[in-house]
Amino acid sequence: MHELSWKSEYKIGHPLIDREHKHLFEIALEAFVPVAPELRKKKIRKTILELNEYMKLHFMHEESFMRVIEYPDFNHHLLIHQGIIKKMQDLIANLASIGIKEFEKDLAHFIEVALVGHILQEDTKIQKYYEKKKSQRHVIHWHSSYLVGQEDIDNEHQMLFKIANEAFADSELTIHKEKVKETIIKLALYVQKHFDHEESYMLEIGYPQLKHHCEIHGKIIDQMNQFIKEITTMDIQAFELELAIFIEKWIVQHILHEDKKIKHFLDKGDDIQIINLEEI
Structure with missing residues (x-):
């Protein structure tokens, strides 16, 4: 072999x-x-x-x-x-x-x-x-399939996309990298705020997988902090692509695989199957 x-x-x-x-x-x-x-x-x-x-x-x-x-x-x-x-x-x-x-x-x-x-x-x-x-601009598209059915959470999810896309907006090359760093820090702060709201909501409704969900939130925050540290080592095009992949992996997939379970729990009251997303 x-x-x-x-x-x-x-x-x-x-x-x-x-x-x-x-x-x-x-x-x-x-x-x-x-x-x-x-x-x-x-x-x-x-x-x-x-x-x-x-x-x-x-x-x-x-x-x-x-x-x-x-x-x-x-x-x-x-x-x-x-x-x-x-x-x-x-x-x-x-x-x-x-x-x-x-x-x-x-x-x-x-x-x-x-x-x-x-x-x-x-x-x-x-x-x-x-x-x-690699050399092309990126954009993160919101889609109605990402809706979880709770208005405040859905609004905050859409705001995450809006903030993330600020990193891809056109600007002078000399200031673009600093702008990207500011945007990713802004995104990290908003993600933390959103997670706090989401965790309070899960606690309020007695969501059975609250602990597991909070652990995933912690991983995402750790990844974002690491991402911020790595900005200075990447060229801007590489960073934009990595940010787009990060959003797809940790925001979109998290919404589709984890946040939608909250809606399923409210609709059906069934047991929730745990699916772990591996760290990048």
């Missing part, structure tokens, strides 16, 4: 995506590390389930990245991701019915096709488009 190790030529040029690609290799190859025969099947099952969950998380991040850069083949790429997840699920289902050696052979083939093949044939297309997109 040594030939399936991570290689530098698999990089597509974005740190988060490249880091996650590398970790997918690390998880997959863990299945081939020798263990006692009686522990082999248990070890492989544990590894393949971990790979399945991390791959779904990675695809969510990669799809966010493609949306931000307005990748023209997004829908086609999304279908490929769905096909890979289906093959992974089939692989897991087959583990109970075939021998270990046969399963290892199937897993090795899956790694070559779903990881190496997909990165080299499809993800490198994203890299080429990303290189062209």
Whole structure:
């Protein structure tokens, strides 16, 4: 399996995506590390389930990245991701019915096709488009699908978008970087204010996942503080793109995956399924 190790030529040029690609290799190859025969099947099952969950998380991040850069083949790429997840699920289902050696052979083939093949044939297309997109201005679009049904929260979510877009407004190059820094600090302060309001509301309605939701809020604040520190090390175009990706990852995805659960709780009163968004 040594030939399936991570290689530098698999990089597509974005740190988060490249880091996650590398970790997918690390998880997959863990299945081939020798263990006692009686522990082999248990070890492989544990590894393949971990790979399945991390791959779904990675695809969510990669799809966010493609949306931000307005990748023209997004829908086609999304279908490929769905096909890979289906093959992974089939692989897991087959583990109970075939021998270990046969399963290892199937897993090795899956790694070559779903990881190496997909990165080299499809993800490198994203890299080429990303290189062209770096020099362009960005804008964060609000959409009605982001509404959670609570007027104050929805209004504050829309204000987050409005503030974020101030960073992308045209200005003289000599003052633009300072303006971007001021905007991201303003955004961070407003995010904190919004989170305080949202957490008070969740407490008021007895939301069962309040603690988990507050932990995610804390991660977002930490990421924004780190973002502010990194501004001085980035050129303005790189920073604008990273900010657009940040908003998509932590604001849009947070609204769609976490804040909408609050509405679901109010509408249905059902148990809430926890989905963690991994830190950038």
